[in-house]
Amino acid sequence: MSHRLAFYIHIPYCLARCGYCDFNTYTPRELQSDTVRSLSSRYIESAIREIELASARVGAAVVPSIFFGGGTPSLMAGTEIASVINTIRDRFELASDAEITIEVNPDSVTSEFLALTREAGANRISMGMQSAKAHVLAALDRTHSPESVPRAVELVRSHGYEHCSVDLIYGTPGESIDDWRESVAAALSLKVDHLSAYALIVEKGTKLAARVKSGELIIPPEDETATKYEIVDEMCGEKGFHWYELSNWSAEGGECRHNISYWDGSHWWGVGPGAHSYFNGVRWWNVKHPETYQSKIKEGKSPMLESEELSEQNRRDESIMLRIRMREGIPLSDLSPAERERVGQYLESNHLDDGAWTQGKLVLTRSGRLIADRIVREILV
Ligand SMILES: C[S@@+](CC[C@H](N)C(=O)[O-])C[C@H]1O[C@@H](n2cnc3c(N)ncnc32)[C@H](O)[C@@H]1O
Numbered sequence: 001m002s003h004r005l006a007f008y009i010h011i012p013y014c015l016a017r018c019g020y021c022d023f024n025t026y027t028p029r030e031l032q033s034d035t036v037r038s039l040s041s042r043y044i045e046s047a048i049r050e051i052e053l054a055s056a057r058v059g060a061a062v063v064p065s066i067f068f069g070g071g072t073p074s075l076m077a078g079t080e081i082a083s084v085i086n087t088i089r090d091r092f093e094l095a096s097d098a099e100i101t102i103e104v105n106p107d108s109v110t111s112e113f114l115a116l117t118r119e120a121g122a123n124r125i126s127m128g129m130q131s132a133k134a135h136v137l138a139a140l141d142r143t144h145s146p147e148s149v150p151r152a153v154e155l156v157r158s159h160g161y162e163h164c165s166v167d168l169i170y171g172t173p174g175e176s177i178d179d180w181r182e183s184v185a186a187a188l189s190l191k192v193d194h195l196s197a198y199a200l201i202v203e204k205g206t207k208l209a210a211r212v213k214s215g216e217l218i219i220p221p222e223d224e225t226a227t228k229y230e231i232v233d234e235m236c237g238e239k240g241f242h243w244y245e246l247s248n249w250s251a252e253g254g255e256c257r258h259n260i261s262y263w264d265g266s267h268w269w270g271v272g273p274g275a276h277s278y279f280n281g282v283r284w285w286n287v288k289h290p291e292t293y294q295s296k297i298k299e300g301k302s303p304m305l306e307s308e309e310l311s312e313q314n315r316r317d318e319s320i321m322l323r324i325r326m327r328e329g330i331p332l333s334d335l336s337p338a339e340r341e342r343v344g345q346y347l348e349s350n351h352l353d354d355g356a357w358t359q360g361k362l363v364l365t366r367s368g369r370l371i372a373d374r375i376v377r378e379i380l381v
Pocket residue numbers: 020021022023069070071072103104105106127128129130167168169198199200201202203
């Protein structure tokens with residue numbers, strides 16, 4: 001029987017680094033180069049080589065999804081993205097209904113890029129919108145304007161992309177509750193079938209962290225951030241979008257199947273510097289810097305930095321942590337009687353869905369989602 005293997009392709013380049021972001025991405029300047037294009041063709045050659053390594057290691061496999069994430073995949077040439085898709089198609093069996101997503105930034109996505117990638121089989125775009133308010137985008141150091149997002153979504157749709165999603169961030173310094181309502185309303189007025197909304201995390205070592213530490217920016221209080229979660233959940237519901245994971249809402253059929261495969265314990269291969277993979281109970285991750293990654297590949301070596309074999313216990317704990325975030329929930333039969341009893345106390349406080357519990361499932365209510373981490377700790381003491 002052949003395996004199912006999802007692919008994540010990391011594109012480690014951005015034109016500028018947003019103040020809040022600590023993803024594994026580099027500007028051409030940091031890599032002593034003039035443009036991303038002068039780096040990308042060599043990088044894509046290495047990524048293709050890693051896909052060939054994956055084919056040698058895994059053997060026959062059906063690929064249900066491919067996700068190009070970053071960084072900024074829309075800075076690559078459309079032909080480069082197409083060559084990665086075609087390599088996967090040549091080496092594996094790409095499912096006929098495969099979901100192929102590309103993350104794009106609203107100010108770098110072009111008609112040419114969308115035409116070429118669509119022709120190669122990509123069918124889903126995920127766009128970093130973050131906010132509809134200029135002052136919030138400025139606090140986040142985003143390079144795009146609010147107006148560029150509707151234009152870019154129109155462009156995506158005009159190229160026949162079946163699915164389009166936008167990412168929002170809430171809890172940015174200076175963002176009021178009304179600002180947030182406006183951002184959610186603006187996102188839901190677009191031709192999108194999916195929305196991700198993330199609470200801003202002040203990551204150590206970022207420019208944002210320095211500005212917060214110096215007192216120049218003030219992080220809004222936690223209860224306001226919780227209210228913003230309730231607002232986005234409510235507004236999505238009114239639009240007919242349902243939550244299927246804590247930070248993700250979609251119209252019927254608009255769920256991101258690739259992300260679900262991370263959460264439900266499927267196999268995936270992460271290509272590129274710093275990318276993580278999981279196959280047959282083993283997790284591994286690649287060297288972090290794009291130059292080191294390319295040198296390893298050029299020398300014919302594996303770009304893997306470290307790996308770990310997950311014990312039965314690890315796998316179960318991770319599965320509980322991930323599945324509790326999903327609307328699908330966890331069958332109560334997967335919990336021990338003691339775990340069921342401990343978590344059962346959250347029924348009375350309305351943190352767990354009563355109806356689902358009666359039908360034998362643990363599903364969080366809206367207020368339960370706000371304390372998901374606490375509930376997991378209670379289960380896994
Ligand atoms: C890896 S980014 C790539 C998307 C694309 N480069 C962009 O920025 O438009 C994916 C998403 O992660 C979210 N994100 C990144 N850093 C974050 C942080 N510190 N706190 C909350 N969300 C964050 C943003 O919403 C972003 O759109």
